[in-house]
Amino acid sequence: MLLDIEKRSMTDALWRLQEADQREILTLTQQFELPEVLARTLFTRGVNIGSVISNGENIAIFGDYDVDGATSSALINRYLRMTSIQSIIYIPHRVDEGYGLNAHALLQLKKKGIELYISIDCGTLAYQPTEDAKNFNLDIIVIDHHLGTEKLPIAAAVVNPNRLDETSPYTNLAAVGVSFLLIVALNKSLRGRGFFTNRKQPDLFSPLDLVALGTVCDVMQITGLNRAFVSQGLRVIYLTAIGIRSIIYIPDRVNEGYGLNAEALLQLKKKGVGPCISVDCGTLAYQPIEDAKNFNLDIIVIDYHLGTEKLPSAAGVVNPSRLDESPPYANLAAVGVSFLLIVALNKSLRGRGFFTNRKQPDLFSPLDLVALGTVCDVMQITGLNRAFVSQGLRVTSARKTSDYVFYSML
The missing domain is CATH 3.40.50.2300 (Response regulator)
Incomplete structure (x- = not known):
């Protein structure tokens, strides 16, 4: 009634x-x-x-046309x-x-x-x-x-x-x-x-991957039910993205904590891994990288977190926030730094003739990931970040998937 x-x-x-x-x-x-x-x-x-x-x-x-709405x-x-x-x-x-x-x-x-x-x-x-x-x-x-x-x-x-x-x-x-x-x-x-x-x-x-993505991108507090959504959603992403899972190692947050640790690096070495690329961590990982050096595992650090004057003993430390650096890219997230790295790497390989008998990668296609990582890490959307997000949304809009229909996001 x-x-x-x-x-x-x-x-x-x-x-x-x-x-x-x-x-x-x-x-x-x-x-x-x-x-x-x-x-x-x-x-x-x-x-x-x-x-x-x-x-x-x-x-x-x-x-709505934002990530939560999508x-x-x-x-x-x-x-x-x-x-x-x-x-x-x-x-x-x-x-x-x-x-x-x-x-x-x-x-x-x-x-x-x-x-x-x-x-x-x-x-x-x-x-x-x-x-x-x-x-x-x-x-x-x-x-x-x-x-x-x-x-x-x-x-x-x-x-x-x-x-x-x-x-x-x-x-x-x-x-x-x-x-x-x-x-x-x-x-x-x-x-x-x-x-x-x-x-x-x-x-x-199965759709909890979407729930986790929308929750994080809308910058909601990761407490209560949101914490459960994100936790389970990341499990779904991990279990369904078999290709990514096979090449990426993400440490157990409870048992291994944040960043590099010697035990995980040793296990990767035993699996025949050559150089190891540490992404979004490693600038302050002095001891784990020293340990890796002792069992002949080269580490390349790609990071954006502010460090100290001391650098880890890695094969390379790519970080625009290094104290000895003064580039205009200090506001990039790790995914932005990673993108600049693959652009530089692509240029180097082209100069070596690597693509003489190979098709060159389309460097625009992964910009959806760059946009997503930049937004989710709550970076300022100015300068290069603005270009990343703008072009990344265009890539997302152009993709043909069964779940997303974007008429225009710009």
Whole structure:
């Protein structure tokens, strides 16, 4: 049962709200094991995503153009595909359309037969676009984490732990974290409906790589549920990226601590590793590098952390923050320094005739990684970093993947 309730805002404006009977909310929460923030919003607004999926209706995902919005969109899209539901991802053009929902895009998607819109990482303050959508007879569900006002948009549901009328403990989640909780709740609801009786249930651990990426890139506090998301997401990345795992050694944070350690270097030596490249650490690793020298293992350090006048006894220390250096690149992350290294290495190999009978590498293709590392390490986006991020986003936009659709990110 829905109750009409009158409330006054802090500015004494009169609001007429529809609220659900708390007993029915409790029943819905217990029956489908939904978080209350999801149960109340979905019940109050009278929309059930599970019904949309069960009926095979067309869904469009309207995402923000930052990493949180992109990973959130990819997450929802990946889950829907796991349930054999096709969806469209729409990322607005940053210059021509600006941030968030807009009526023109919604109307164009409606002409394509879309019946439900999921607005991700935006929408909490989209009062006019959601009003326009209502006039077009469009249902919109907002999944967001941005702080709003007492006024809510006219949407079928507003799933946002930072709504002013919420007491959710999940206020520190990025939109991708909220989206993950949504698909967990949705999966339970579909299971309760018998949707998976003749279907394979989705593996809800597999998209945690996207959750970890979006959480880190949106610079959320890595505590509580975010810590679990990032920890498990990194495990997924490690287990699924077999090629990377075979050539990269990342020390166990608990048992080995930060940076180089002699035991790991010795084990690598026993596996026949020649020169070892230490990335994003090593400038202050005096003893481990001395130990490596004793068992004839050359170390090359690529780093950006500030050191002392003393340098480790490595075969090379590439670090623009060395005290004896004065280049203009002291604001680069380790991934930026690494990129400059491969550019220099490529030039050296070309001068040696190495590519006479070989195809030269495309040095633009890894700029997506440079952009990601630069942003996630919270470096200043100026100078060379700005170029890295700008070109890296172009590379990401041009890539054809099943999970990301970028119309433009610049």
